[in-house]
Amino acid sequence: MAGDKVESFLKSELKKKNTLLFVLIDSEVSNLEASSKLAKDVEKIGASAILVGGSSATDQIEMAQVVKGIKKGLKIPIILFPGNVTGVVPDADAILFSSLMNSENPYFITQAQALGAPSVLKFGLEPLPTAYLVIGDGTSAWFVGSARGIPFEKPKIAAAYSLAAQFLGMRFVYLEAGSGAKTHVTPEMVKTVRHAFNGFLIVGGGIKDVKTAESLAKAGADALVIGTFLEKGGSIKKLEEIAKAIQRSK
Ligand SMILES: CC(C)=CCC/C(C)=C/CC/C(C)=C/CC/C(C)=C/COP(=O)(O)OP(=O)(O)O
Numbered sequence: 624m625a626g627d628k629v630e631s632f633l634k635s636e637l638k639k640k641n642t643l644l645f646v647l648i649d650s651e652v653s654n655l656e657a658s659s660k661l662a663k664d665v666e667k668i669g670a671s672a673i674l675v676g677g678s679s680a681t682d683q684i685e686m687a688q689v690v691k692g693i694k695k696g697l698k699i700p701i702i703l704f705p706g707n708v709t710g711v712v713p714d715a716d717a718i719l720f721s722s723l724m725n726s727e728n729p730y731f732i733t734q735a736q737a738l739g740a741p742s743v744l745k746f747g748l749e750p751l752p753t754a755y756l757v758i759g760d761g762t763s764a765w766f767v768g769s770a771r772g773i774p775f776e777k778p779k780i781a782a783a784y785s786l787a788a789q790f791l792g793m794r795f796v797y798l799e800a801g802s803g804a805k806t807h808v809t810p811e812m813v814k815t816v817r818h819a820f821n822g823f824l825i826v827g828g829g830i831k832d833v834k835t836a837e838s839l840a841k842a843g844a845d846a847l848v849i850g851t852f853l854e855k856g857g858s859i860k861k862l863e864e865i866a867k868a869i870q871r872s873k
């Protein structure tokens with residue numbers, strides 16, 4: 624079995640930093656060379672993990688190559704972020720073993736997990752049990768995952784799902800506004816979930832500036848995920864400012 628190396632690493636990072644930065648690399652968007660350089664650059668500026676995935680990343684061979692390629696010389700963990708069973712590939716350190724709890728399709732709640740679990744075991748990936756909650760609508764994760772998006776202005780609903788996740792034994796909650804979302808999750812929702820949920824709280828979707836990142840970190844997020852900002856040519860220097868701000872901001 625894979626043990627709890629990555630979960631322990633993340634907890635030890637949280638002792639040093641208030642909120643961690645996770646960078647999402649979409650294997651469909653960047654080629655291997657660009658992804659590999661990006662992973663090393665973001666490690667240098669203090670990112671704590673690299674997530675690899677995409678809601679429409681169905682090319683398992685391409686994804687496996689990207690994971691294998693960026694792993695070379697990288698110290699921070701590579702965590703798979705699957706949108707389907709095709710997102711389970713070898714050579715990563717862990718996987719967000721997530722259930723889209725507010726999906727209308729049971730496939731995304733338990734069936735993809737059942738189909739993917741044997742490969743997780745075979746590849747020796749550390750499963751991080753994650754309640755993946757899609758907030759709002761109109762994004763790829765919302766559409767592909769048949770989510771009934773939790774309204775942005777209903778933090779109590781997100782908190783109730785997070786508490787349910789905790790009672791079900793999940794140690795991670797991911798509040799997802801969706802990649803490239805126009806609206807990010809509100810600090811108020813993060814605060815409300817933080818009070819209800821006693822585990823590792825990941826927040827992502829539409830975060831691209833220091834002010835937003837800082838407000839989400841102050842509200843109690845344990846990690847912020849940033850993807851589109853870099854895909855759209857955002858600078859590593861600005862990402863470093865974001866990293867620094869959230870790491871010291873509680
Ligand atoms: C645990 C296993 C094997 C599968 C989980 C399956 C689940 C719950 C999927 C959730 C639904 C879903 C489609 C999630 C997408 C997550 C993801 C990787 C989002 C980031 O990618 P985007 O950037 O939105 O993707 P695109 O670039 O393709 O739009």
Ligand SMILES: O=P(O)(O)OC[C@@H](O)CO
Pocket residue numbers: 647764799800801802803804826827828829830848849850851852
């Ligand atoms: O691409 P962005 O908007 O940074 O979102 C990151 C992640 O939460 C998407 O799954």
Ligand SMILES: [Mg+2]
Pocket residue numbers: 649652677678802850
């Ligand atoms: Mg994407």
